[in-house]
Amino acid sequence: MRQNLHTHSTYCDGKDQPEEMIQTAIAEKFDILGFSGHGHCIYDDASMSQQGQTKYIDEIRRLQKQYADEIQIYLGIEQDILGRVPNPRDFDYIIGSAHFVEHEGQFMSVDYSEEMMCKILHEWFHDDFLEYAKTYYQNVRMMKDWDEVDIIGHLDLLTKYNEGNKYFDFENPKYVSIACDTIDALANKIFEVNTGAIARGYRTSPYPYKNLLAYMQEKNIRICLNSDCHDRTKLACNFQESLEMIRSVGYGSMVILTSDGFKDLSLEAFQ
Ligand SMILES: [Zn+2]
Numbered sequence: 412m413r414q415n416l417h418t419h420s421t422y423c424d425g426k427d428q429p430e431e432m433i434q435t436a437i438a439e440k441f442d443i444l445g446f447s448g449h450g451h452c453i454y455d456d457a458s459m460s461q462q463g464q465t466k467y468i469d470e471i472r473r474l475q476k477q478y479a480d481e482i483q484i485y486l487g488i489e490q491d492i493l494g495r496v497p498n499p500r501d502f503d504y505i506i507g508s509a510h511f512v513e514h515e516g517q518f519m520s521v522d523y524s525e526e527m528m529c530k531i532l533h534e535w536f537h538d539d540f541l542e543y544a545k546t547y548y549q550n551v552r553m554m555k556d557w558d559e560v561d562i563i564g565h566l567d568l569l570t571k572y573n574e575g576n577k578y579f580d581f582e583n584p585k586y587v588s589i590a591c592d593t594i595d596a597l598a599n600k601i602f603e604v605n606t607g608a609i610a611r612g613y614r615t616s617p618y619p620y621k622n623l624l625a626y627m628q629e630k631n632i633r634i635c636l637n638s639d640c641h642d643r644t645k646l647a648c649n650f651q652e653s654l655e656m657i658r659s660v661g662y663g664s665m666v667i668l669t670s671d672g673f674k675d676l677s678l679e680a681f682q
């Protein structure tokens with residue numbers, strides 16, 4: 412089994428057209444490919460326009476039929492917490508993500524650049540990473556009441572630039588407790604192990620950090636493995652290493668998307 416449910420294309424900030432992505436997935440023996448364009452959001456320049464979103468829906472549905480004999484295609488969307496999708500039933504599944512933090516009515520992106528992250532940390536949180544983390548995770552936690560959200564996207568995106576504990580210690584017990592409270596609040600959702608920042612050279616390990624993944628395993632929280640792909644050459648980026656990590660914290664299964672919804676499948680079936 413090979414699956415990726417977090418795929419971007421030229422409809423938002425990806426490099427390749429959906430059909431090019433599908434052809435790569437088929438060549439790389441993927442069984443399931445789900446598209447998750449950035450849903451329309453006025454704060455996010457990388458997101459689709461309303462018109463673009465309508466075209467995206469039409470094209471993915473068309474490709475889903477066209478390639479049905481070769482690969483299972485699903486239509487998803489990555490919804491930001493600042494831009495809820497008005498018609499969730501248009502989609503087979505929804506990834507819910509927090510890409511921004513708010514301060515006195517202003518918004519800044521947590522993953523746009525290291526410079527912007529430093530600005531958020533310095534100007535809004537006086538270089539106190541824990542205060543930053545509290546605000547960020549409070550936002551993520553809002554999704555507990557959002558029934559349309561199936562998968563929580565890149566849980567600890569705020570740590571994108573923290574390779575080598577550059578800004579704070581991943582093991583800081585106060586930080587870990589804030590993140591784990593959020594995992595508890597969202598325990599009925601699926602979480603993704605997301606290798607996107609590895610593909611782009613920012614990190615050597617996926618989101619979430621290993622200690623948070625181990626906590627999810629203890630709490631029997633369901634997961635899936637996604638590459639948050641913006642470039643078809645990175646469709647299965649770090650999948651082998653991430654599967655190893657998922658196994659090493661004790662997971663025995665992950666979820667796959669089927670025409671009857673999400674199902675658990677033994678880890679042994681995955682490559
Ligand atoms: Zn995202």
Ligand SMILES: [Zn+2]
Nearest residue numbers: 417419489639
């Ligand atoms: Zn994404």
